[in-house]
Amino acid sequence: MSTTRETIIAAIKETAEVREAQLVPDLCNQTILLDSGIDSLGFAILVARLEEELGYDPFLLMTEPVYPRTLGEFIEIYERFAQK
């Protein structure tokens, strides 16, 4: 079973492929999401795809809204809400 992290990275790569976007080669926790190669529409698609895969959208669940800057922050948000 994939970890949340693996699922997210796979979904990012799939979204980039579908959007014909060029991802930066070295995705890591410090990568700034909007610099990674995906634009805001791609990002919206990613979040919707992850909702299908993981069953939740943390941006809808959070009581205190947070918008992640880096890939690490993004994964951390998904991991946090996975437990709920």
Add this chain to the structure above:
Amino acid sequence: MKYLAEKFERIEKDKKIWFDQKLGEIFYGYIACAIASIDSHSFTNKTIGLGRLSQIELAMSMIFLDGVAQSIVLIPDEVDLEYKNPNDIGLDIVIEGEGLGFSKILKSTKPETIHTPKTQRGHPTKWILSTSGTTGIPKKIEHNLQSLTRTARNNKSGVDLRWGSFYNLKRFAGLQVFLQSWISGDELILTDGLGAAKDILAALTEAKCNALSATPSMWRNISMLPNFKNLNLMQITLGGEIADQTILDFLRREFPRARVTHIYASTEAGVGFAVNDGKAGFPLEYLSVPQKNNKLKIGDNDNLHIHPSAFVKNDVPNKGEWIDTGDAVCIKDDRVIFLGRSNGSINVGGNKLMPEEVESVIYELDSIAFVQIRARKSSILGNVVEAAVIPVSGMNVDAALKRQIVEHCRKKLEGYKVPAFVVLAEEPVINFAGKLARGKVSE
């Protein structure tokens, strides 16, 4: 104010008003001088189109022409004038490219030569704006200075404001920010509006922007950029899309000293009204207390209707005094909440599209028997586009078909119109009028 240049009569010449990325600080006096240096004779009483121009040339042209021209037509940048004869669309003159050369004049203006323009103004100029074109033919709406500036008011925040905007000055929202600044004396930062959000944000941060206007989706977007935390905002304005409670709460938390305003404005009706209480929708009492002389009511079709105080002519087929905004609303406790466009148009991050346009593009493919475009809610962009399809017999909705649909749409349509998702449709429902039932807008 009868025309924009009237401001020169009542303001100190050395008051700063604009900060342009290339020209730096610009004072009212310099603008007055530059305006006066061009003979307005050949523009008097004419219909002038403003095409692709830098933001500074646009701003200067508008001040120059207001009160002189019969009409100022703000031509959306998407309209390609190369293929159109200006006479066919009723334009006497089109200003584009280098424009009238105001940038050069501003650069060379010396403080000693500042004087007030002598041009006779006073023709009540019509301002013609376009709503977002969905079929390639933008709908034209006629305004005048009064109808455009109805909500312009003096700065109530208690500090000097320096405005930035992510919108082009020719778009209704960008024009509002420009006029608000000109009339109130709040400074305005002019970026060239062509760059990526990241670059515009960097330019605004550097220019010490403390008042910013953007769509909720743009706010979500820039909040993910590193520079976001460097902004020191005192005024936050949202418009162009439904502002949900989440984004309002987020911005109030990030910028506790800022006043947060969300604006409901319909290009058809002119400016609508503003809400400053930090809650989504608007207070129920707005239905009984006119907002800035705009009366509001919920029509029989559950759409919001506005009765504007100034007469605004437009080519919407509505001869009565109440204008149907096309926005579906509902009442929840003591608030009126926006549900979306009642005609089924989809708003993706502030960009609007009609499902029919995307459907007709997808129908060009031989593999598709049926397609229905619908909105899928997005916590990031408000909505994204979903295509529900039934392929011709023998074919399946598999990865190859999805790729074919997306690639075909990408060739023919702007990015936000390209389906983000392709799914198998349920049996299509045709209503009694023989039309595809799109279903009522729901929360």
